[in-house]
Amino acid sequence: MANSSSLHAVPQMTSAQAHQAEILQNPFRTYLLGIIIAICGNVLISISLNIQKYAHVRQSQRGSKPYYTSVLWWCGVVLMGIGELGNFAAYGFAPASLIAPLGCVSVIASAVISVVFLKETVWASDIVGGSLAITGTYLLVTFAPHNTTHITAQLVQYYAISWHFLLYLLIETVVFCILLYLYKRRNVKHIVVVMLLVALLASLTVISVKAVSGMITETIKGQLQLIYPIFYIMLVIMVVSCAFQIKFLNQAMKMFDATEVVPINFVFFTASAIVAGIVFYQEFEGLALLNIFMFSFGCLLSFLGVFLIARRRPKIKQPDRNFIAMDRIPGRRHTDKVQPEAESTTYGSLAAKFMCNRAGPTDDS
Structure with a gap:
């Protein structure tokens, strides 16, 4: 029995010692490198998303060629690939419990870029959300596990x-x-x-x-x-x-x-x-209770910050309130849409066509 289990004894012994031997206590440079790579990767992702958004807007205004023929759009795609590669590499240097929450950096950077370059409106919730997210990120970096395996x-x-x-x-x-x-x-x-x-x-x-x-x-x-x-x-x-x-x-x-x-x-x-x-x-093995509490509090602040920033972002999907879907009428199974009433002052006019493309919330009065 001892001989038959000898093959398993060596891996178990080395594996039990692996967690003690393979961990470097407070490897500041390796830990910091992972944080920097993750932050840079998330910033590149936010830049790429806004570049692609700008390319979509510009191509839709021109209306001549598809968006994938734009050099600017492909530059955004390349930047996104580099950013995702940076996030991938960051996992090799820092704990996963730290790299994942740093994704809020992408949301913060995207909001800043949208305001500065795309001229989107700044709301009070954006400022409060950004402040909460930055504070949460600082707490995450400070109180996260500093052991690198x-x-x-x-x-x-x-x-x-x-x-x-x-x-x-x-x-x-x-x-x-x-x-x-x-x-x-x-x-x-x-x-x-x-x-x-x-x-x-x-x-x-x-x-x-x-x-x-x-x-x-x-x-x-x-x-x-x-x-x-x-x-x-x-x-x-x-x-x-x-x-x-x-x-x-x-x-x-x-x-x-x-x-x-x-x-x-x-x-x-x-x-x-x-x-x-x-x-x-x-990753939390041996971590002090204060560190766990402050790390959790940092995550909570980041979550609240992202929610406040995202709630004011422009909606992509807008309901079309000028038409009524046939499948919402009892007894109908068609997916067509009913046209506006013929008695309407805008029926058949050019104004009606513009109203059909207008955002839903502006139609309510």
Whole structure:
């Protein structure tokens, strides 16, 4: 019996010591590098989104060529790719529970760029929200776990078979199946249901992204990690979870307005990323109670700031109140729309065509 278990004894012994040996206490330069990369990546993402938005507006005004023929639009796409690559690399240097909340930097930068360059209106809620988000970001950086772990293939394998992660994975799978059943079979199209599906997938994405990024970082440093099967398992999980996450997120953007999707997605994604970092990578192990409280308070301030900033953003999806959908009339199954009354003063006139393209809220008087 002892001989048969000797093969398992060595990995267990080295894995138990791995968490103690692989952690560097207060590696300031590595920790700071991850923060800087994440902030720069999020700023680039916000710049790219506003560049693409400006390209859309300019092309729609010209009305000559599709937006994807614009050089400016492609510049925005390239910047977004660089920003996402920076976020990916940041997971290899800093804890996942810190990198995910720093996504609020993108919201703050996007609001500033929209006001300065796109001449959008500044509201009091924008100023208050930005102040709260910046304060929350400062608390996150100050009180987040400062321990940086060398993510090796052996360490990822050890974390993947730990009982707390297996229990977490079981609970997450059950909840995901229930939500998917409600969404697909029961046709429950509530925004919370869709965003929870995205968040549950995001937790797997964060775990796999940090694992892949960390192993690539160690490989670049000279410790080859790409020969282990766990690297490719995590790579597949990363790609699949990202694909389905984008799928559900796009469905949410079609059903709901961006001012609702963006803040809820940020809150749910951040919470799932923090929980994933705590459960899988044990990032809060040994952290003082004061640090945990202030870190949680920083997250709360960031959440409130993002909500205040996003609530005043221009709505993308506007209901057309000049037409009545046929499927809303009892006994009708058509999807056509009823034209305005012929007795209307604007019926058939050029003014009616402009009114059909005008935003809904301005039609109420």
